[in-house]
Amino acid sequence: MARVLALSSTTSRGASVLRGLTTVSFWAADLDAAKAWYTELLGTGPYFERPGYAEFRLGDYQHELGLIDRRYAPAGAPAEPGGAVVYWHVDDVDVTLEKLLSMGAKQYEPPTERGPGFVTASVVDPFGNVLGFMYNAHYLDVLGERP
Structure with a gap:
């Protein structure tokens, strides 16, 4: 836990170590x-x-x-889907999933509600990568677009 906190702390110039x-x-x-x-x-x-x-x-x-x-790819890089998943915000998880499946992606994680305002899903693209997407109320809050 200390290592994670250190990465989110600020530098001597006041900027976060992980900036984006x-x-x-x-x-x-x-x-x-x-x-x-x-x-x-x-x-x-x-x-x-x-x-x-x-x-x-x-x-x-x-x-x-x-x-x-x-x-x-570095030696030993996994050839199979897995590991960390990055989730991109989308306005409609079901519509996005439908489009991706129609383009040849395979479902990895079905749409799953994670609480009010949060739905995740993911697919494996035709090249073996996990592509995550979600509706994320916090993302909309940052943009000032939450309904």
């Missing part, structure tokens, strides 16, 4: 197919590309979603 989410990275054995799939899902193409890598900006804070050629 910058990039979520997914591995893909077929980078071109992954770019095409995520371009269709997001309705926009990558804003930055280089050999073996493509990056999208999305959402209210222009967070980055990076796709990396699986050849560059």
